[in-house]
């Protein structure tokens with residue numbers, strides 16, 4: 001039985017990945033942060049077979065302890081402060097967790113693996129946010145990185161550290177450059193879930209409108225459940241490498257609103273949507289669209305859920321959730 005250690009286990013990706021690994025027969029350990037973490041119960045209710053260990057990416061000795069307790073074959077480093085807007089308000093914390101935290105984990109894995117550096121396979125959750133002010137369309141593994149937020153800069157540090165540990169120590173360390181990926185488990189601060197929840201509440205008469213920021217930004221949105229499969233496939237390859245994971249389609253926030261409101265029979269959403277500068281960012285990533293040819297060719301990976309179906313899944317889920325709250 002293979003063993004995996006997953007950091008960021010309380011997030012959307014952590015939950016989908018744990019489900020996938022358990023279904024494949026892995027013994028799964030999840031790293032959980034802080035005293036009496038309120039999300040512990042959520043994890044235990046969705047994936048009760050995951051063994052939870054306490055640790056923090058900024059606390060090196062806790063990572064060494066978690067590695068000793070789990071002695072994993074594979075480590076998936078998903079933990080991060082992942083909300084881009086928040087990273088301007090907490091740039092140093094973001095650098096410590098989302099950036100330096102990757103170095104802590106890589107170093108802990110290197111020390112734990114001892115004189116067999118390739119023994120533990122390592123996955124780093126890199127991000128399309130690293131492309132920022134895009135230098136090429138579509139974006140691929142070789143596209144020049146130009147991050148536009150403290151979060152993006154921290155992710156670039158983690159990405160290059162992962163490559164550096166692979167090249168310096170012969171570690172099996174791979175980096176997945178994942179474009180935006182969403183699901184009914186997405187946090188409510190991200191735009192897709194903010195919209196799907198608002199649409200459901202407007203339909204049910206619980207809310208009159210929703211206030212957003214920039215409606216013209218475009219994103220390549222896929223389904224998180226599809227993307228965790230790509231993470232796993234990367235660690236099954238004989239050689240570690242870096243891969244872009246995306247759908248190759250891009251849509252604006254306006255198109256997101258079109259599809260989401262259409263799910264509840266509203267064709268003109270303009271009376272329900274307001275804009276406020278407080279949701280605008282100091283520097284915006286205007287457009288992301290990826291090219292996943294390498295992942296398709298080398299991993300045999302394909303996204304299964306398209307944009308329209310993804311939005312439908314999210315609105316249907318929020319209608320159920322909000323109806324139950326009434």
Ligand code: G4F
Pocket residue numbers: 082083084085126127128129178179180181189190191192194211212213214215217218219253279280281284285288
């Ligand atoms: O949903 P978002 O907050 O996601 P963002 O910033 O693209 O980041 C997500 O994807 C990255 C991958 O590229 C991940 F690395 C990262 O951790 C995260 O998962 O915002 C998407 C777009 C932005 O252009 C934003 O300006 O939506 C725009 N937007 C417009 N109004 C809004 C809002 N975003 C949020 N969160 N809230 C709004 O009211």
